[in-house]
Amino acid sequence: MAKRLTRRWYATDAETLAIKLLGCTLVRVLDDATRLSGRIVETEAYIGAEDRASHAFGGRRTPRNESMYAVPGTAYVYFTYGMHHCFNVVCGKRDEPVAVLIRALEPIEGLAHMRTHRGENIRDEGLCSGPARLCQALRIHRSLDRVDLTRSSSLFLEAGDADAASIAEVGRGPRIGLGEVGRWRNAPLRWWIKANPHVSR
DNA sequence: CGGCCGATCAGCT
DNA sequence: GCTGATCGGCCGA
Numbered sequence: 464m465a466k467r468l469t470r471r472w473y474a475t476d477a478e479t480l481a482i483k484l485l486g487c488t489l490v491r492v493l494d495d496a497t498r499l500s501g502r503i504v505e506t507e508a509y510i511g512a513e514d515r516a517s518h519a520f521g522g523r524r525t526p527r528n529e530s531m532y533a534v535p536g537t538a539y540v541y542f543t544y545g546m547h548h549c550f551n552v553v554c555g556k557r558d559e560p561v562a563v564l565i566r567a568l569e570p571i572e573g574l575a576h577m578r579t580h581r582g583e584n585i586r587d588e589g590l591c592s593g594p595a596r597l598c599q600a601l602r603i604h605r606s607l608d609r610v611d612l613t614r615s616s617s618l619f620l621e622a623g624d625a626d627a628a629s630i631a632e633v634g635r636g637p638r639i640g641l642g643e644v645g646r647w648r649n650a651p652l653r654w655w656i657k658a659n660p661h662v663s664r
Numbered sequence: 665c666g667g668c669c670g671a672t673c674a675g676c677t
Numbered sequence: 678g679c680t681g682a683t684c685g686g687c688c689g690a
Contacts, residue, residue: 509671516671517671523687525686526686527685527687541671542684542685543669543670543671543672543684543686544669544672544673544682544683544684545670545683545684546673546683546684547673549671549672551671564671566671593672593673594671594672595671595673596672596673639671640670640671640672641671642669642670642671
């Protein structure tokens with residue numbers, strides 16, 4: 464039976480969590496009890512204040528990124544480019560700005576609903592293949608920022624089936640969409656399930 | 665205040 | 678491969 468991930472499970476560094484999250488299921492329950500879910504197939508680690516690509520670089524702490532400093536298992540949802548949301552899982556320890564960006568899902572439940580959110584003619588592979596796409600598909604927005612993923616009934620994660628993560632080969636490479644951030648630009652902090660058609664690239 | 669920029673995406677060339 | 682959309686957040690004056 465699907466098991467919700469615990470606080471302890473999240474309490475690790477971002478690189479470790481980025482790999483552990485592959486194969487786990489992200490679940491979103493709408494106000495009308497509609498259940499939407501997908502298997503995590505691509506992640507990126509944002510490893511702390513020293514990471515120049517992170518919103519928390521240099522220890523920057525503002526109302527926008529405050530949830531990055533919360534306890535492990537907290538959601539960090541931010542709005543960007545004037546129109547998109549992205550969803551992160553906070554890890555590490557309280558007051559350490561460490562998180563994993565969820566970049567792509569393989570949709571499992573609620574594909575018809577996802578199409579009403581994303582577009583009727585989108586194929587399965589395009590529904591959740593990108594950090595903003597999956598937020599649009601699952602209706603994840605700023606009101607879910609700071610939610611406790613170990614307690615919330617609207618947004619949470621469940622353990623993957625043991626073999627999914629172990630059988631699949633995992634790819635590793637640079638993160639996507641970064642500006643001029645020096646050595647952090649090419650740091651291999653993105654992971655994905657190889658040969659999975661639902662990854663963002 | 666004003667100005668710049670972004671952990672993106674869709675649509676076009 | 679390139680570009681416009683679109684606007685909240687942040688920083689400097």
